Amino acid sequence: xxxxSATGRFGEFGGRFVPETLVPACQELEQAFRDAWDDPIFxxxxxxxxxxxxxxxxxxxxxxxxxARLGIRLVLKREDLNHTGSHKINNVLGQTLLAKxxxxxxxxxETGAGQHGVASATAAALMGLECKVYMGAVDVERQALNVxxxxxxxxxxxxxxxxxxxxxxxxxEAMRDWVASVESTxxxxxxxxxxxxxxxxxxxxxxxxxxEAREQCSERFGSDPDVVVACVGGGSNAIGIFSGFVxxxxxxxxxxxxxxxxxxxxxxxxxxxxxxxxxQDEYGQVQEAHSISAGLDYPGVGPxxxxxxxxxxxxxxxxTDAEVIDAFQLMARTEGIIPALECAHALAWxxxxxxxLQGRTVLMNLSGRGDKDVAQMMEILS
Amino acid sequence: xxxxxSALRARREAGxxxxxxxxxxxxxxxxxxxxxxxxxxxxxxxxxIPFSDPVMDGPVIQEASQRxxxxxxxxxxILNDVRRLDVDVPLVVMCYYNTVHxxxxxxxxxxxxxxxxxxxxxxxxxxxxxGPWCExxxxxxxxxxxxxxxxxxxxxxxxxxxxARGFVYSVGLLGVTGERATxxxxxxxxxxxxxxxxxxxxxxxxxxxxxxxxxxxSRVADGVIQGAAVVRRLLETGAEAVGDYIAxxxxxxxxxxxxx
Numbered sequence: 001x002x003x004x005s006a007t008g009r010f011g012e013f014g015g016r017f018v019p020e021t022l023v024p025a026c027q028e029l030e031q032a033f034r035d036a037w038d039d040p041i042f043x044x045x046x047x048x049x050x051x052x053x054x055x056x057x058x059x060x061x062x063x064x065x066x067x068a069r070l071g072i073r074l075v076l077k078r079e080d081l082n083h084t085g086s087h088k089i090n091n092v093l094g095q096t097l098l099a100k101x102x103x104x105x106x107x108x109x110e111t112g113a114g115q116h117g118v119a120s121a122t123a124a125a126l127m128g129l130e131c132k133v134y135m136g137a138v139d140v141e142r143q144a145l146n147v148x149x150x151x152x153x154x155x156x157x158x159x160x161x162x163x164x165x166x167x168x169x170x171x172x173e174a175m176r177d178w179v180a181s182v183e184s185t186x187x188x189x190x191x192x193x194x195x196x197x198x199x200x201x202x203x204x205x206x207x208x209x210x211x212e213a214r215e216q217c218s219e220r221f222g223s224d225p226d227v228v229v230a231c232v233g234g235g236s237n238a239i240g241i242f243s244g245f246v247x248x249x250x251x252x253x254x255x256x257x258x259x260x261x262x263x264x265x266x267x268x269x270x271x272x273x274x275x276x277x278x279x280q281d282e283y284g285q286v287q288e289a290h291s292i293s294a295g296l297d298y299p300g301v302g303p304x305x306x307x308x309x310x311x312x313x314x315x316x317x318x319x320t321d322a323e324v325i326d327a328f329q330l331m332a333r334t335e336g337i338i339p340a341l342e343c344a345h346a347l348a349w350x351x352x353x354x355x356x357l358q359g360r361t362v363l364m365n366l367s368g369r370g371d372k373d374v375a376q377m378m379e380i381l382s
Numbered sequence: 383x384x385x386x387x388s389a390l391r392a393r394r395e396a397g398x399x400x401x402x403x404x405x406x407x408x409x410x411x412x413x414x415x416x417x418x419x420x421x422x423x424x425x426x427x428x429x430x431i432p433f434s435d436p437v438m439d440g441p442v443i444q445e446a447s448q449r450x451x452x453x454x455x456x457x458x459x460i461l462n463d464v465r466r467l468d469v470d471v472p473l474v475v476m477c478y479y480n481t482v483h484x485x486x487x488x489x490x491x492x493x494x495x496x497x498x499x500x501x502x503x504x505x506x507x508x509x510x511x512x513g514p515w516c517e518x519x520x521x522x523x524x525x526x527x528x529x530x531x532x533x534x535x536x537x538x539x540x541x542x543x544x545x546a547r548g549f550v551y552s553v554g555l556l557g558v559t560g561e562r563a564t565x566x567x568x569x570x571x572x573x574x575x576x577x578x579x580x581x582x583x584x585x586x587x588x589x590x591x592x593x594x595x596x597x598x599x600s601r602v603a604d605g606v607i608q609g610a611a612v613v614r615r616l617l618e619t620g621a622e623a624v625g626d627y628i629a630x631x632x633x634x635x636x637x638x639x640x641x642x
Binding site: 007015016017018019020021022023024025162163168169172175176179180181182183268269270271272273275278280283284285286287 | 440
C-alpha cells in the first residue's frame with residue numbers, strides 16, 4: 001500500500017478537515033511520525049516492545065473442524081492472543097512511543113467496545129503517561145468490565161452523554177479535549193480514521209498483522225490465501241491485514257454490520273477530520289449506527305477503505321446481528337475459541353458465503369477475544 | 383468590497399467596536415432573538431446551522447444544536463426562515479463543513495446568496511482545505527470568514543488574513559465555545575499578532591463571556607463575537623433577554639469607544 005498524497009488523500013478520500021487550532025498539531029505529528037518511522041532506533045524500540053510486551057508475532061491457527069464443516073480451509077490470524085486481547089495494542093504502543101518521543105505528557109483516546117481504551121490505558125501505564133478515555137454512555141453500560149479494567153490501569157474514563165452516546169460522540173469529545181489541551185496532549189486515535197496523518201500512521205502501526213500473516217501463510221501452505229476477511233468499523237484491523245495482501249490476487253473482504261454500513265449505504269461526507277463514506281441524512285446530518293457490537297457502531301469508515309472500495313480492490317458486504325450471534329456460538333463450539341462480537345461479523349460472512357468458497361483458503365483476522373462480550377451474550381441467549 | 387466587510391469597517395472607521403452575536407438557527411425563539419439583537423446594536427449576526435457532530439462547540443451550543451435538530455431544523459428550513467427575518471444588519475451563517483459538502487459548494491453558495499446571507503464561517507475547514515469552497519463563495523458574493531487560532535505559527539497568520547473576507551475570526555482560546563470566568567490571555571495575544579497584518583477587521587470569538595471581557599478583548603481587537611453567552615440566555619430565558627444582553631455589551635463598548 002502506498003503513502004497518501006501530500007494533502008493526506010487516498011484517491012479522493014482523507015484530507016485534514018480540522019479546526020485551525022489543530023492544524024499545527026497535525027502537521028507536527030505528521031513530521032514526527034515520518035522521522036520516527038524512518039529512524040531505525042524507533043523501529044527497533046517498537047519491534048522490541050511488540051515482541052516482549054505484546055507477544056508478537058501472533059500465531060495463525062487453522063480451524064480444522066469448522067473448516068471441514070464449511071468446506072473451506074479456514075485460517076485465523078490470532079490478534080486475540082495479543083496482550084490486552086486485541087489488535088489495538090499494535091497501534092497504541094506505536095502512538096505512545098511516538099508521544100513520548102514528542103515530549104507529550106498525556107494522551108486522550110476514544111473507545112467504543114473498550115478495546116482501544118484498555119489498550120491505551122495499558123500503554124499509558126507502561127510508558128508513564130497520563131490517560132483519559134472518552135466512551136459513549138451507552139457503551140459504558142454495555143462494556144462495564146472494560147471500564148473497570150481501564151480504571152484499574154490508572155486511566156480516567158469519562159462517559160459521553162451527547163448525541164447518540166456511542167463511539168462517534170466519544171470521538172467528538174476526545175477532539176474537543178484535544179482542541180483545549182493540544183500543547184501537552186497527544187490524541188491517541190484508535191482507528192484508521194481522523195485527519196491526516198492518522199489514517200496512514202495507524203495503518204503503518206497495524207500492517208505488522210498483514211506482513212506476519214503473509215509470511216506465515218506462505219510458510220504453512222506455500223501460497224497466499226484466496227480470500228482475506230476482516231470486520232470493519234473504522235477499519236483498523238482490516239487495513240492491518242489487507243496491507244499484507246493488497247498486492248496479491250487475494251480477494252479482500254471488509255465486513256460491516258448491517259446497521260453501520262458506511263461503505264455499503266453511505267455517501268462521501270466529512271466528519272472527524274476526514275472525507276470518507278459516511279452514513280448521513282439528506283441534509284448531511286450524520287446518522288447513528290446500530291450494531292450488536294459496540295466496536296462497530298460507527299457511521300463512518302477509514303478513508304483508505306473508501307478508496308479501496310472505489311477502485312474495486314476490496315469488497316464491503318454486510319451481515320445482520322442475527323447472523324453474528326450464530327457465528328459467535330459456532331466458533332465457540334467447534335473450535336473452542338470465543339471471538340469478539342466484532343470478529344464474529346467476519347465469520348458470519350464466511351459462513352453465509354461458504355457455498356461459493358468451497359475448497360478455498362480463507363484467512364480471517366480474529367482481531368479480538370470475546371471475553372468482553374460474554375455478559376452481553378448471556379443476556380441475549382437467555 | 384462585500385457588504386459584510388464594509389459594514390464592519392464602517393463601525394471601526396466611526397471609532398466604535400464591532401459586536402457580532404451568534405444565534406443557533408432553528409432553536410425555539412431564534413428569529414425573535416435575531417431581531418432583538420439586530421435592534422440592540424449588533425453590526426452583523428451569526429446564524430448557526432445545527433450539525434449532528436459539532437466538534438468546536440461546548441455544552442451550551444451543543445445543547446442548542448441538538449434541540450434545534452430535534453425540532454426538525456434543516457439548513458433549508460433555516461435559510462427559508464432567514465428570508466423572512468427582515469433585519470438590516472448583514473447575516474453570516476456558521477456551519478460545519480459537511481453541511482456545505484453535502485449540498486455541494488456551488489449549490490450551497492447559491493442557497494446562501496438567495497437567502498440574503500452575506501458571509502459564512504466554516505470552523506472545520508482550515509486554510510489548506512478551503513480552496514474549492516472559497517472559490518464558489520467568492521463567485522456568489524459570499525464572504526468566507528477565516529479563523530485564526532492561538533496555535534498558529536507566525537508564517538501561517540498572513541496567509542489566513544489574505545484569504546479572509548468580511549473579518550478575521552480570532553479564536554480567543556485553546557478550546558471549544560463556551561463561557562469562561564476570565565478572558566484567556568491568548569485572546570488579546572492573538573488579536574495583537576493579527577492586527578498589524580491586515581486591514582480586514584479582527585474580531586475575537588470563543589470564550590468572550592460578558593461585557594467586561596468584551597471591553598478587554600476590544601482593547602486590542604476591532605470587536606467581539608458573543609456566542610454561548612447569547613445562546614444560554616435564549617435557552618434559559620428568551621429572545622428579550624438576548625436583546626437586553628446585546629444592549630448591555632454595546633453600552634459597555636460605546637462607553638469606551640463611542641461611535642461617532
